[in-house]
Amino acid sequence: MKTPMAVVPVAGLGTRLLPATKSQPKEMLPVAKKPVVQYVVEELEGNGVREVLFITGKNKTSIEDHFDSAHELNRALQSGGKKDLLAELEFEQMPIQFFFTRQREQKGLGDAISCGHFFTRDAPFVVALGDSIIGLHGQSRVVCRMMEAFDSEKADCVIAVEEVPIETVSSYGVVAQGKDLGAGGFVIDDLVEKPSPAEAPSNLAIAARYVFSSRIYSALAKTAPGKGGEIQLTDAIRILLREGGRILGMRLGEGEKRYDIGNFESYFEAFIEFAVAEYPDLKRLVLP
Numbered sequence: 001m002k003t004p005m006a007v008v009p010v011a012g013l014g015t016r017l018l019p020a021t022k023s024q025p026k027e028m029l030p031v032a033k034k035p036v037v038q039y040v041v042e043e044l045e046g047n048g049v050r051e052v053l054f055i056t057g058k059n060k061t062s063i064e065d066h067f068d069s070a071h072e073l074n075r076a077l078q079s080g081g082k083k084d085l086l087a088e089l090e091f092e093q094m095p096i097q098f099f100f101t102r103q104r105e106q107k108g109l110g111d112a113i114s115c116g117h118f119f120t121r122d123a124p125f126v127v128a129l130g131d132s133i134i135g136l137h138g139q140s141r142v143v144c145r146m147m148e149a150f151d152s153e154k155a156d157c158v159i160a161v162e163e164v165p166i167e168t169v170s171s172y173g174v175v176a177q178g179k180d181l182g183a184g185g186f187v188i189d190d191l192v193e194k195p196s197p198a199e200a201p202s203n204l205a206i207a208a209r210y211v212f213s214s215r216i217y218s219a220l221a222k223t224a225p226g227k228g229g230e231i232q233l234t235d236a237i238r239i240l241l242r243e244g245g246r247i248l249g250m251r252l253g254e255g256e257k258r259y260d261i262g263n264f265e266s267y268f269e270a271f272i273e274f275a276v277a278e279y280p281d282l283k284r285l286v287l288p
Contacts, residue, residue, distance in 0.1 A: 010130035011057035032274035039138035108230025132208035156245035160209035176201035
């Protein structure tokens with residue numbers, strides 16, 4: 001596929017991280033030295049993405065501010081000879097054009113993706129959830145592998161997946177694995193949103209990265225509200241599958257652990273791992 005566009009949903013309320021997210025987007029919470037969403041964007045940039053549309057909501061303007069150029073701050077650091085701190089702002093120079101639109105109502109991830117139709121039109125596109133980092137410090141090439149599989153297998157959707165303990169599957173969308181395609185890829189025969197362990201077709205959970213053809217939009221338009229009264233993206237992908245769409249899975253590889261900043265336990269785990277990787281001496285504070 002040509003240089004891809006990406007849609008990054010960041011409109012969620014982050015209720016499981018209250019009170020930290022009362023006025024601060026969860027995507028802007030720091031993990032070591034950077035906010036969560038910066039790792040996501042840097043990962044996309046490293047996988048060749050050059051256009052990013054953020055699907056935002058109320059109280060999310062700090063995300064837009066973060067990726068804007070801070071001219072006054074840059075001048076102050078430069079005049080003060082603080083080259084080390086200037087280097088921390090080099091992400092402002094990423095060769096990415098940013099766009100922003102709002103999800104006006106909290107109607108689920110599927111509805112948020114629908115807000116990107118005006119942007120992507122008929123072109124294929126990447127979706128990267130703004131509260132999940134793939135790989136330590138966002139160092140992952142899974143999106144590239146997904147795009148290659150999308151092209152070579154003439155797919156309508158490619159989904160990143162990870163193995164999770166079977167007792168935790170009720171927190172995820174879960175896929176049923178079909179034909180193996182090699183190199184971590186496989187055909188998806190079915191998928192279920194947040195099944196019980198007894199109902200789950202496997203322990204392969206959807207891992208916050210997707211590549212879609214524009215066919216996903218017609219499937220989303222046919223998707224009725226599901227769990228929580230929201231438009232579930234997993235339900236739309238299932239409709240696409242039943243209409244003959246070719247849906248593939250791509251396993252996360254070695255070193256591509258998913259860090260889901262969805263609750264305090266996973267947030268603290270990510271912060272500690274990233275901080276210790278950045279400053280190894282901190283091990284003395286977290287290890288017995």
